[in-house]
Amino acid sequence: MSVIKKVNDYVENIIESSVVELFSDRFARYSKYIIQERALPDARDGLKPVQRRILYAMQQLGMFHNKPYKKSARIAGEVMGKYHPHGDSSIYEAMVRLSQDFKMRALLIDMHGNNGSIDGDSAAAMRYTEARLSKAAEALLADIEKRTVPFVPNFDDEELEPTVLPAKFPNLLVNGATGISAGYATKIPPHNFTEVVDATIAYLDNDQITFKEITKYIKGPDFPTGGIVQGKEGILQALETGAGKVMIRAKADIEEISKSQDCIVITEIPYEVNKADLVKAIDVLRIDKKIDDILEVRDESDQQGLRIAIDLKKGADAQLMLNLLYKSTDLQVSYNYNMVAILNHRPVLVGVLPILKAYVDHQKDVITNRSNYELEKAQKRQHIVDGLIKMVSILDGVIKAIRDSQNKQNAKESIMELFGFTDMQAEAIVTLQLYRLSNTDILALEQESDSLGDKIKELDHILSSEHALRRVIKRELIDISKVLGDPRRTQIEEEIETIKIDEKDLISDEKVMIGITKDGYVKRASSRSYQATLSAGLKQDDVLIFEKEVNTLDTLLLFTNLGNYIFLPVYKIDEQKWKDLGVYINNITPIAHDERLIDVLLVNSFKDNDYVLLATKQGMMKQSKLSDFEVTRYYKPMKCMKLSGYDELVSIDYGQKDDIISISKNGYVLRYKTDDLPLYGLQAGGVKGMNIGSQDELVSSLYVRDRDDFIMLTSRGHVIKDIVEELPVYSRNRRGILVIEHLKSNPHECVDAARLSKAQQKENVEVLIVTKNYALKTTVSELKYSGNKFGKKMYDDAELGNGYMIKIEDALEDVDLPKKEKKVINKPKDTIKVVDLLKEEEIMTKDHKKIHLNRFDLFDDNDE
Structure with a gap:
């Protein structure tokens, strides 16, 4: 408080004000200044204050288009010292922009030297470049000396500067403008000189002209860099309201x-x-x-x-x-119109008609002021000429009166008193040179008097007639258009073309190797890398469950146990070396911590009119259209089957055939017609396909033909081959028949199954057998066996672990081969009809007990 008290003792006038009021007042004044005096162009001459001051200063220096260039530093200094109280760099930057033919449609400054480039190179320093006014700038400045526009004192009251230029053409539309101020911004594109002038003339002819009629003249923006502008609707909206959007294309x-x-x-x-x-x-x-x-x-x-x-x-x-x-x-960018200009000292968002009106009203003032100036000047001159003509008729008396006078003032008074001359006439007479007194000069004076009379009449007519005033503006616009007008550079197109590009169209068609492991690692390698690598890079105890040469335009569907699938285009997989581990699936698409891959489906085209068979551990099954699996956004796993409780998706198959067989872990197989299984969408849960016992679970469901075989892989490393044709056809939701005999200890449990067609056998295709930590590659011919009801042992389960998966490569031509004719053998009447018997899952014994039928009840033990 003591400090404040001391301050108060020395300060006579203290104004108390809150910070809010201070900031509000100061910022309001600052905003008003930068809006009106810095960033936004005037609607009348299309110039910002710095641009106007540069052009006026150059005109005052006499730097016209036909005069020698002068240093840019001199111009910047002149502008800064007399008119623009800001740094020279801002002045020079404004000068440079006015001289760049890739920014301005009608150049206002002709600069000599490096004035920047379309590559973004800055101009040379102002001490190196030279400049002068262009013809367009001279048109903006024309008649400024004839009191056509108001002048105001500069920042130090030592000079006068114009508040606006006469502007012989609508510069705001021709050159456009960009700027940012407080709360306002402007973005006006340049337009074609001839089109703008034609539109202005049309407005002069009819100030009630409609917007639709104006658009017959102004087609749209005309950029100095050319290009193609798309979007007629956006152009029309912008020309009408001041705001709109178009696309500019190279x-x-x-x-x-x-x-x-x-x-x-x-x-x-x-x-x-x-x-x-x-x-x-x-x-x-x-x-x-x-x-x-x-x-x-x-x-x-x-x-x-x-x-x-x-x-x-x-x-x-x-x-x-x-x-x-x-x-x-x-090469294609959007351009958003924001046609804000200073109109009547206020920033206004305006369309083309208000701009033309502001310009025409300004030209009326300019021509009126010029006409008044010229009329006053002509009247003064005519008055003087009339006095000179009168003087010639009394020349001797005038000469005598002047000779008798003591000085100039006395001479003026004498001839005014003796001959009735006015002060202005007397001043002209006494300052007249002697050679003007020749006889021929009187003829020139009389001609000049007549000419001045005609000019005065014309000027009086312009000042008294609105029509004559408009005609003058129109004539001058036509004249300037002939000098500065040029053809349109930018092409206008009606509609904005929507570019839709299928990413696949950008991918080169080539063959690559894809490897997918049991633990979820995905790798893509070139064929060269694959051939040069002896073994694939794998994590410990991990094995490949998918290894195939595919096309970059193909798509992989990776199915998981939680009823999801991952849509993975091949071209989206980053290319690596075959010896690398690959990318973990969670880094491609996030999956749950307990989610794992169960199978991979390679799709060449989703336009194939085919179906996918899906089956769960608890026997729920459905068919879905392959086309339903195609998606455009695949940033996360997609649902392919709704699961209930602790159920899991365990099997998928592709390529619909007449029959479906389902195999359970305990060795039961159910065959039924494909038509019995409904077609559902991907969000549905399906129906009961196989009746699974309490201690059992489904392991595989396959599309099959009646002449196919099927191979079952057991947990102990055996493969058991069976025949589809020998399976009875049931309805779905049945248990089926037992095809793998139960053992009390160390039983053979089925872990997976695969269809084996005649074509696959004929071509002896490759077979992949996967255990928990090992992958065994063999061929179909190696699966043959005889005399063992538990099939052929393919590997030692004690060393390589339990069975996990069996995959048989597709045949090149997977068609149903014709059946071979069988020899008919006459059987005894008491021979059991196996097929008829197997049509029933349960039979009644003689003592009226129901037993579940399996294939092994039909054979003696010594036939195993």
């Missing part, structure tokens, strides 16, 4: 290098896109292999114009590559 041609190789050539790029960054972005796509078909990117731009050459690989689809580049790079 102009490209496809040139043929050879019969099978093309080159994309870019000759025009979107407005305000950095060419060097664009070329780099395209090359990065090539380096990162996001677009494999790009061979090389070259910037071939020179004095002849812009040119970016993109060489494609042989056989590449050039149009597809171009569309991809449009979608992935700045």
Whole structure:
């Protein structure tokens, strides 16, 4: 408090104010300043204050388009010292932009030297470059000396500067504007000079013109860099309201290098896109292999114009590559109109009609002010000329009166008193040079008087007639359009083309090796890496359950025990070496901690009108369309079957056939017609396909033909071969018949099964037998056995672990081979009819007891 008291003793006037009020007041004033005096253009001349001050200062220095260049540093210094109280760098940057032919549609400054480039290179320092006004800038400044626009004192009250330029053309629409201020921003594209002038003339002819009629003249933006603008609707909306969106697309041609190789050539790029960054972005796509078909990117731009050459690989689809580049790079960008300008000292979002009205109203003021100035000047001159003509008729008396005078003032008073001249006429007479007194000069004076009379009449007519005033504006617009107008550079297209690219179209068609392990590791390797590697890289105790050469355009469906599947396009798998472990599935798609892979399905096309068979451990089954498995977003596992309780998905099969067989762990097999199993969607849980006992579980369900065999893998490493045709056909939801005899100790439990067709046997295809920690590769011929009801022992389960999976490779031509005719053997009447007997799962004995039938009840023990 003592410090405050001491301060109060020395301060006479203390103004108390809250911080909120102070900040609010100061920021409001600051915002008003940067809105009106810095960042936003005036609707009348289309210039920001710094641009206006630069042009006016150059005009005052006499730096016209036909005069020598002067140093940019001198101009910046002149502007900074007299008109613009800011740093020279901001002034020079504004100068540079006004001189860049890739930013301005009508250049306002003609700069000599390095003024930057479309590659984003900055201009040379102002001490190196030189500049002068362009013809367009002179048109903006024309008649400024004729009191056409208001002037105000500069920042130190030592100079006067214009608040707006006369502007002989609508610069705001021709050159556009960009800027950001407090709470406001502006983004107005440049337009074609001739079109804007034609629209202005149409407005002059009819100030009640409709927006629809104006759009007949202004087609849309016309960028200095050319390009293609798409979206007529967005253009119309922007021209009407001031806000709208269009797409700007580079102009490209496809040139043929050879019969099978093309080159994309870019000759025009979107407005305000950095060419060097664009070329780099395209090359990065090539380096990162996001677009494999790009061979090389070259910037071939020179004095002849812009040119970016993109060489494609042989056989590449050039149009597809171009569309991809449009979608992935700045070869196509959006442009959002935000036509904010200062109108009546306020920032306003305006369409084209209010801008034209503001410009025409401004031109009326300019022409009116100029006409008043010229009228006053003409009237003064005519008054003087009339006095000179009068003087010639009394020349001798005038000369005598002047000679008799003591000085100039006395001479003026004498001739005014003697001959009735006005002060202005007398001043002209006494300052007249003697050679003007010749006889021929009187003729010139009389001609000048007549000319001045005509001019005064014309100016009076302009000032008194609105129609005449509009005619003058129109004539001057036509004249300036002939000098500065040029053809349109930007092409306008009606609709915005929606680019839809199937990612598969970008993938080169090639063969690769895919390996998927039991523990969920996925790897993709080139055929060369596969052939050069003796053994695949695997984690300890892990084995491959899928190892196949596939196409990069194929898709893998990885099914899990929790009723999910993972949609995995081959091209999405990162390429590695075959000796690498691969990528864990959880790093590709997150799965639950207790989720594991059970099978893999390779799909070439989802357009195949085929079905997938799904079965759970508790015997729930269904068929689903293969096409239902195709998805576009695959960032997580997809549901393929609804499970209940502790049930798990254990089996999938593909390729619908007439029959289905289901095999349980305890060796029961049920065969029924495929038509009995309903078709469900992926979210459904299915129906009971096989009746599973309390101590049993389903291990596999297969599509089969009646002439097929099927192979069962047991937990003890045996393979048991059986015949589909010998299985009775039941309805679904039955237990089936027993095909693997039960043993009290160390029983053979079925762990998996596979269909074996005649074609597979004929081609002797490869067989993969997987244990808990080992994979055994063999062929179909090695599965043959005789005389053992428990099949053939394929490996020592004590060393390699329990059985896990059996897979038989598909035949090249998997067709049902014709049946061979069997010899008919006459059997005794008391021979048991096996097939008829097996039609019943349970039979009644003589003592009226029900027993469950199995195949082994039909044979004696010595026939095992």
